Amino acid sequence: MTKRPSPQEAAEPDVGWAFRPRTPVGAQPGHGPLGSEVAPAAAEAQVSATADGLASAPPPPGPGAARPRPVRRRWNGRGTRIALVLVVLAAAGGVALVLAREDSGAVASRRLTQAWKVSAPAADDELVGSWRTGTLLVRASTRGGVSAYRLSDGHRMWQTTAPAKGDVPCAMSPAPSAHGIGTVGFGRDGNSCTSLAGVDVATGKIKWSVPLIGAGHPTAVAAQTYIQGNTATVIGENFLGGLDVRNGRRVWGFKARGSYCNAYDWGAEKVVLVDDYCVDREKTFTFTAYDGATGKVLWRKAQGSHTEVTHVLSGSPLIAAVHTPVQDSVRVYASDGRSRKLAVGNTEVSPGNDSAADRSARRVGNVLVTPAQSATGSEIDGYDIATGARLWSRPRAALATEGDAGGGGDGKVYAVTTSGTPQLLRLDPRTGHATPIARLPVGAGHGGFTAGTVYVTPDGGVLELDAQGKGGGVRFYR
8 A cells, every 4th residue: 555645744845946856655756846746646657648649647546536637638749739629609798790801902002022031941840939029030940949030131140059969949938038038948859848948039148057857857748938027937747837037046836735636737928727636635626827927826716627728828817728527618717717708619719820839819908819710711810808709700811920029019910811912911909800011922921831920020021930841931021
């Protein structure tokens, strides 16, 4: 029989970023390097892999603990879509959906031409992430590493040397901090991270680096990283916590609720979500939101079963696509954890345009503007955050990111058409009405890439990044 340790035995000392996990007898560690252990019992460590690379694990033993954990759905690589089948929801408040179509004959007089192009380093290159500053585009990919290109002419200004020889990028923060430091994960491939580094955007030099594996956690796994203020959060199967983006020192680490817990985590800028099951606590299932900058609990909800997070569309306010045994839905969460549904119907909304490296979904005032996929193809949808109603839908267009890596921009919504006349459009966030801004060269447009990221520069230029090397690398039109 497995000996159950006392709470004192199960607790891990506050060791900062150190790999000295204190594991109870007969247990295997879960989250560890950034805080105390999630310490499921021995049976919890018997993980069975599924055909698509996901894993399911049996629950810890004990009275009343025989409740299976559903298969965890995740983004499992750049450019891979995890489908979410959503129940049909009635439009809140009776607001009618406006299908925003391109006005007949509405063509911009201004014409853009291709200013420069950077080819992908290999056909199997995968985009991991990107930053855009006032003068540079920083691109991270599995075969190209981390490189910066001058916006004026596409000249490569620097390339980062990985912390360990042979390592490639595996994760990248959506944007760098106000100090000009962004976080990049490195590992042997794009889905296994062994270290996290702070990269100087101006020079490409690594300011600090910390390990994500160690004696107690030898297996490299996928990770995500986000920046809020001076804190960089790190979210993965074996680690969860926050670091000072300026020096890599620990700011906070995850603390499990009990000694026998099974925890699953997801994140975005400003928020971390944890679904857990603790056999040694009265409230066995909880769903908790943490402040990404401080690690403090924002709210916690007891629940009767697991909540699975498929996508986090916004961190403030928190908007997430979730799966429970009762239903699939997209929900807007209040500061106390209460939530309301968005009327997504059978449309799948996602953070970006087909690629995990693209995070173009965002809140504009009281409207969530997000890429989406319906039975008719890709589109952009607008949702009223207060009522949950879908306000409009624009088919055959890819949502663009405007502003620089520091969050600047004019607050407008831009898109690139994916069929018909290739154009840059400005969309009214409330109505979806499109105003043509500029024509792109024939053969251009987001549809020319398999999937990727679209940026609009302050001077009205358009940057297109391909998510897969077989389609190209970077193109800039001005």
